[in-house]
Amino acid sequence: MNRQFFLAITFCLSAFLISCSVPRTAGPYKVVKSKNQKPKTEQTETAQQNVRQEKFRLDFDDDASRISVFNVVIGSFSNRQNAIxxxxAQMPDYNPIIxxxxxxxxxVILISYKTYEQAKEKISEIVDRFPDAWVLIQEK
Known part of the structure; x- marks a missing residue:
C-alpha cells in the first residue's frame, strides 16, 4: 500500500510540475545585439555567378525575335501555369519570355542580351526584386 501511495504522489507531483509554466504577457521586448558580432560585409559580387548552359525552345513562337544568347532567368518551374x-505578374514593367x-x-526569361556582361549588369540592377536571378546561355 505504501508503495502504491508513493507512486501515486510521485505521479501527481510530476504532472503538476510539468503542467506549470510561466505565462508570457504581451508587451514590449527589447532586442539586444551582441557586441561580439562581426559586421556584415556587403555582397557586391558573388564569388561565382550562377550561370547555366542549356538547349531550350520557345514556349510561344511569337517571342523568337526577342531571344539572344545570354538570358536573365527570374524563375524556373516544372509547371507551365506557374511560369505563365x-x-x-511582370507584364507592366517587362515582357518576359518563357x-x-x-x-x-x-x-521565365526577363530579358535577353548578346553579351554576358550586359546580362550580369542587369542581374545586379534587379537583385533586390529577383534575388535568385541567374544567366542562361543558349546552347545551339
Whole structure:
C-alpha cells in the first residue's frame, strides 16, 4: 500500500510540475545585439555567378525575335501555369519570355542580351526584386 501511495504522489507531483509554466504577457521586448558580432560585409559580387548552359525552345513562337544568347532567368518551374503566372505578374514593367529546356523545365526569361556582361549588369540592377536571378546561355 505504501508503495502504491508513493507512486501515486510521485505521479501527481510530476504532472503538476510539468503542467506549470510561466505565462508570457504581451508587451514590449527589447532586442539586444551582441557586441561580439562581426559586421556584415556587403555582397557586391558573388564569388561565382550562377550561370547555366542549356538547349531550350520557345514556349510561344511569337517571342523568337526577342531571344539572344545570354538570358536573365527570374524563375524556373516544372509547371507551365506557374511560369505563365510569373510572366503575367511582370507584364507592366517587362515582357518576359518563357522557354522550355530538354528536361521539361519552364524558364521565365526577363530579358535577353548578346553579351554576358550586359546580362550580369542587369542581374545586379534587379537583385533586390529577383534575388535568385541567374544567366542562361543558349546552347545551339
Amino acid at each position: 503566372n510569373l510572366k503575367n 522557354v522550355v529546356n530538354e528536361k521539361g523545365m519552364f524558364r
